[in-house]
Amino acid sequence: MERIPALPLARALPPLAGIGLKPCHYGAVLGECGDAPLPAWAEVHPQNYFADGGPVHRWLEAVAAVLPLSFHSTGLSLGSAAGPCLEELAALARLVDRYQPAQVSDHLSWSVSGADHFPDLLPMPYNETALHRLCTSIAMVQDRLRRPILIENPSRYLAFAGDTMDEAAFLHQLCRQSGCGLLFDINNVAVSAGNLGLDAAAMVDAIDPALVCEVHLAGHAREDHGSFVLAIDDHGSPVAAETWALFARFVARAGALPTLIEWDTDVPDYAVLMREAAMAGAILAAAEGLAAAEGDHARAA
Amino acid sequence: MLALHEAQAAIAAAIRFGPGRIPAALFTGSAERVLLGLKIHANTISHGRLIALEDSFPLTRSAMGHPRFNRLSRRFVEGGGAAAASLAMIGAPFPEWLAAARTARWLVQLAQFEWAWLCAYRAADAPALGLADLARLDETALLALPITLHPAAQLVHSDPRLIRCLGLQHGDWLLVTRPAAEVLLVGGGAELAALFAAVRRPITVGTLLERLQRAHPEAALLALFTLAIGAGALT
Numbered sequence: 009m010e011r012i013p014a015l016p017l018a019r020a021l022p023p024l025a026g027i028g029l030k031p032c033h034y035g036a037v038l039g040e041c042g043d044a045p046l047p048a049w050a051e052v053h054p055q056n057y058f059a060d061g062g063p064v065h066r067w068l069e070a071v072a073a074v075l076p077l078s079f080h081s082t083g084l085s086l087g088s089a090a091g092p093c094l095e096e097l098a099a100l101a102r103l104v105d106r107y108q109p110a111q112v113s114d115h116l117s118w119s120v121s122g123a124d125h126f127p128d129l130l131p132m133p134y135n136e137t138a139l140h141r142l143c144t145s146i147a148m149v150q151d152r153l154r155r156p157i158l159i160e161n162p163s164r165y166l167a168f169a170g171d172t173m174d175e176a177a178f179l180h181q182l183c184r185q186s187g188c189g190l191l192f193d194i195n196n197v198a199v200s201a202g203n204l205g206l207d208a209a210a211m212v213d214a215i216d217p218a219l220v221c222e223v224h225l226a227g228h229a230r231e232d233h234g235s236f237v238l239a240i241d242d243h244g245s246p247v248a249a250e251t252w253a254l255f256a257r258f259v260a261r262a263g264a265l266p267t268l269i270e271w272d273t274d275v276p277d278y279a280v281l282m283r284e285a286a287m288a289g290a291i292l293a294a295a296e297g298l299a300a301a302e303g304d305h306a307r308a309a
Numbered sequence: 310m311l312a313l314h315e316a317q318a319a320i321a322a323a324i325r326f327g328p329g330r331i332p333a334a335l336f337t338g339s340a341e342r343v344l345l346g347l348k349i350h351a352n353t354i355s356h357g358r359l360i361a362l363e364d365s366f367p368l369t370r371s372a373m374g375h376p377r378f379n380r381l382s383r384r385f386v387e388g389g390g391a392a393a394a395s396l397a398m399i400g401a402p403f404p405e406w407l408a409a410a411r412t413a414r415w416l417v418q419l420a421q422f423e424w425a426w427l428c429a430y431r432a433a434d435a436p437a438l439g440l441a442d443l444a445r446l447d448e449t450a451l452l453a454l455p456i457t458l459h460p461a462a463q464l465v466h467s468d469p470r471l472i473r474c475l476g477l478q479h480g481d482w483l484l485v486t487r488p489a490a491e492v493l494l495v496g497g498g499a500e501l502a503a504l505f506a507a508v509r510r511p512i513t514v515g516t517l518l519e520r521l522q523r524a525h526p527e528a529a530l531l532a533l534f535t536l537a538i539g540a541g542a543l544t
Contacts, residue, residue: 058397059431060460063490083395089314096395121321123393127357128350130320137313165346167337170310203346233345240349 021076021110021222021266023296024048025288027281028080028243028270034067036278037075044278047285049110051078051268058099068107078111078222078268079104080191086145086159087118087132093125101152111222111266113158113191114149116142116182133168134178139185146186158191158221159183163228163241164200175200176214189221194258195241195270198251199228202239212254217262225255225288226270244273247284255288259295267292311335324351325392358386358399365400365427369420373412381410397431400424418467422475422483425463429487432461437488437541452515457508461487462542464505472496488541495540500525500533508543 026049029037036044050071057064071077083096104112117129132138142159150156161179173181183190192215201208227245231238247255247269259265269284311319311332322330328344336343362382363370370378385391385406391399404420437459443451463485472483477496484495484505495501503524507517521530537543 055395055397061432061434062430062461062487064431065434066490089312089317118317121317124321124325125393125395126321126324126350126354127361127396128353130317130350133310133313133316135310141313165349166343168310168316169334169337236342238345238349 021078022048023264023266024292025285026050026075026078026266026268027285028052028268028272029071030272030275031067032275033278033281034071038070039074041278045282046075047282048289049076049078049266051080051270054079054081054100054103054112055083055096057103072107072109077107077109078113078266079107079109080160081112081114082129083119084114084145084149085118085120086114086149087116087130087138087142088120088145089118089141090120090122091141092145092148093120097149097152104153104155111158112153112155113160113222115160116162116179129162131162131164131166131168134171134173134175135168136172139178139181142182143186146182146188150187156187156189158189160191160193160224161196162200163193163196163239165203165238167204174214175211180216180219183219190215190219191222191224192220192258193224193226194254195224195226195228195243195247195251197254198248199239199241202237208250208254209257212258213261215258217258217265220262220265223255223258223265223267224270225251225267225284226272227251242273243270246280247287252287252291256291256295259292260298262295263299264292264296320347320350323347324354325389355383355386357396358391359383361396361399362386362391362403366403366420366423368423369407369416372419373416381407381412384410400427415468415471418465418471421465422467422471422485425465425483425485426492429461429463429485429492432487435460435544437486438538438543439541440535440538443538452513452518454514455511456514456517456543457511458505459486459488459542459544461485461492462505464502466502467496484537484540484542486540486542493540495536495542497533497536500529501537504533504537505542 025047027047029050029052035041037046057068081100083093085093115129116132119126119128119130159182161175179190197208197211201211225247226243227247229240229242229244231240267288269281269288271281316335319330319332319335328347359382385403390402390406404417404424407420408417438456446454465483467481467483469481472480475494477494480496480498482497482501484497484501486493503521507520518530
C-alpha cells in the first residue's frame with residue numbers, strides 16, 4: 009500500500025502532562041473551584057459529545073477556549089473486517105470540523121461485526137491481512153478528517169495463534185504504511201506483557217520514538233487466578249509503579265511527549281488526578297533536561 | 310488460521326452465546342486461559358451496557374429499586390436488546406421492552422419520559438419562537454407565520470399521577486422541551502397532543518388555528534398556543 013503523505017496537524021499538543029477530562033471536573037478546569045491548577049491539555053472521548061446540541065457542547069466549547077484538546081475515539085472499529093463504522097466516522101468528522109482538536113486518535117481494535125456493536129476494544133491478530141485491513145480503514149478516516157490520526161496499541165488478554173509479527177513490528181508497519189502516528193499507551197504494554205508472558209521493558213525499547221505523538225498512562229486492576237495474575241485495563245486506579253518505570257525508561261530515550269493521565273472508572277477528585285499529572289510532568293521535565301544535557305555534550309564534543 | 314471476518318464472527322458469537330463458539334486453534338494458550346481472556350471482554354461489554362442503561366434511566370431505576378432494575382436490564386441486554394445499539398442509543402428500545410416484559414404501566418411511562426428527556430437534552434440547538442417575536446407582528450403577518458416543532462420538543466403519554474409527581478398541574482400528556490440550556494416540562498390534555506401532531510411539519514399559524522378549531526374551543530387554543538410558546542416548543 010502506498011504511504012499517505014503526512015498532513016500538518018491543526019495544532020500540536022504541548023509535550024507536557026494532560027488529563028482525561030470528565031464532566032465532574034469541568035468546574036475545576038473552568039476556574040469555578042478557586043485556584044485549581046490547570047493541566048497543559050485535556051483529552052475527551054468524542055462519542056460523549058456526539059449529541060446534536062445541548063449543554064455538553066456548551067461545556068466543550070468552554071473547555072476548548074482554555075485548553076488544547078485531543079479527541080480519543082473509541083468507536084471507529086478500524087479493525088472490523090467489513091471496514092470502519094461509517095456512522096461513527098460521520099459523527100466524528102462533524103465534531104472534528106467543529107472543534108478542530110489538536111489530535112485525533114482511536115484504537116488498534118474492532119467493535120462491530122455484522123449487526124453487533126460491542127462497547128469494547130476487541131483484539132486483532134498481528135498478520136498481513138489485519139495490517140492491510142487497518143491501513144485501508146485508517147486511510148478512509150484520514151481522508152475524511154483531512155488529517156493524520158494516531159492509533160493506540162492495545163491491552164491484550166489473548167494472543168492469536170496465527171500472529172506473524174510481534175507488536176512493535178506490527179505497529180511500525182501500520183504507521184509507515186498508513187501515515188498515522190502512534191499513541192503509545194504504556195499501561196497497555198504493562199497489561200499485555202503481564203497477561204501474555206512478554207518482557208514489558210523489551211516491548212517499550214522496541215518502539216521507534218519517532219512514530220510516537222502521544223503517550224497514555226493509567227492504572228490497571230490485578231485478578232489473582234492462582235497459577236497466574238490477570239491484569240485488567242480498567243483505568244480505575246493510580247498509575248502502577250511498573251508503568252511509571254516503563255514511562256521513565258521510554259521518555260529517557262524519546263524525550264518529552266504529550267502525556268495523558270487516563271482515569272475512567274471510580275474517577276477521583278481533581279486534585280488526585282492533577283497529582284498524577286504532576287508526577288508525569290516531573291518525569292517529562294527530567295527527560296527534557298537529560299536531552300538538553302546530551303545536546304550540550306554533543307555540541308561541546 | 311481463519312480469515313479475519315471468520316475470526317471476528319467467531320469472537321462475536323462467543324461473546325453473545327458463550328465460549329463454545331470459539332475455534333480451538335484461534336488463540337494460543339490453555340483453554341482455561343483463553344476462556345478467562347474472553348470473559349474479560351464479555352464482562353466489559355456487559356458492564357458497559359448495564360451502566361449505560363443505569364445512566365439513561367436514573368428515575369426508573371430509583372423507582373423500581375436497583376436489584377429489580379438490574380435484573381430487568383440484564384434480561385434486556387442478554388436477550389440481545391442492546392446488541393445493535395451504540396451506548397448512547399441503548400435506551401431507545403428499553404421502555405417498549407419493559408412494557409413487553411409486563412412492567413407496571415407507570416414505570417414504563419416513567420422510562421418513556423426519561424428517554425424523551427434525554428432526547429431533548431441532546432437535540433440540536435435552535436432559537437425557540439418567543440411571545441416577543443409574535444408581538445411584533447400584525448394579525449395578517451401572524452397568521453401567515455410558518456412555525457414547526459423545536460428540534461428538542463418531545464411528547465409522551467403519561468399517567469396523570471406521574472405528571473403530578475413531576476410537580477405539574479394536569480393532563481395525561483407530557484411535553485418535554487429544551488429551548489436553551491434547561492429541559493422544561495409541561496403537562497397537558499388532548500389539545501396539547503393535537504397541537505404537537507399538527508406542528509410536526511411546518512405550518513402557518515393561521516392554518517394551525519383553523520385546523521385545531523374544528524375540535525377545540527378558541528379560548529383553550531390560544532391558551533395552549535401561549536403555553537407551547539412559553540415552553541419553547543415551537544420554532
